[in-house]
Amino acid sequence: MGKHDGQSEVFLATRDLTCWRDREYNEKYPCQVSSCQGVNSVDINLDIVSIRFASPVAEEVARCLYDAVLITVGNLAGFVPTPAARDSMFERKYHKRVSGDWSYTADGKFSCHGSECTVYFVELPTDTNDATEQVGVYTVDEGGVELVFDFMCYSFSMLDAVWLANSLMEAAGGEPLDVLETTSVSSSSCVPLAVLKFMGLV
DSSP: OOOOTTOOEEEEEEEEEEOGGGGGGTOEEEEEEEEETTOSEEEEEETTEEEEEEHHHHHHHHHHHHHHHHHHHHHHHTOOOEEOOOOOSSEEEEEEOTTSOEEEEEEEEEEEESOTTSEEEEEOOOSTTSOEEEEEEEEETTTEEEEEOSSOEEEEEHHHHHHHHHHHHHHTTSOOOOEEEEEOSSOEEEEEHHHHHHTTOO
16 A cells, blocks of 8 residues: 555554464465554555554554454463453454353444455444444454454464554554453453463463
């Protein structure tokens, strides 16, 4: 995606994401997150698709990605956390599978226009008559996460989800989410990613 006309780029991050659903074939695709000075939006390129989130939407997507990471970490570590309570533009749900693992879904309705062939805009609805489309963040079996639009879904690894969440937050002008804020069944805790890496969980 090109820069906004007449605006200077203030944030840019790139990474090759692992296509989690095809990881056995070592499938990867490029991702770029960027933002420009004076513009209240965040641009993200996923493979060949260009998406522009309103900044508040980008921050919500980032937080939901972190929720999904937290649930995945809990499954790997054998504990049952829930993300910290907060107001959200997404409807967040947790389901216990037959296997005993937990899954996470977050679904939101936003004003979307454009198509997969052009810039796809995702913004807050401004009128009750606005046409809306669904944007979702879900956990994927065996440690993956996916970002879902009406026209396409993009799966990636848990580490990719952490990177994408932090990049979206920073591009929107917020602080990176480098600490997982958790509320477990028995206590409240914050789990730094460095600890999770030391434990071999990420």
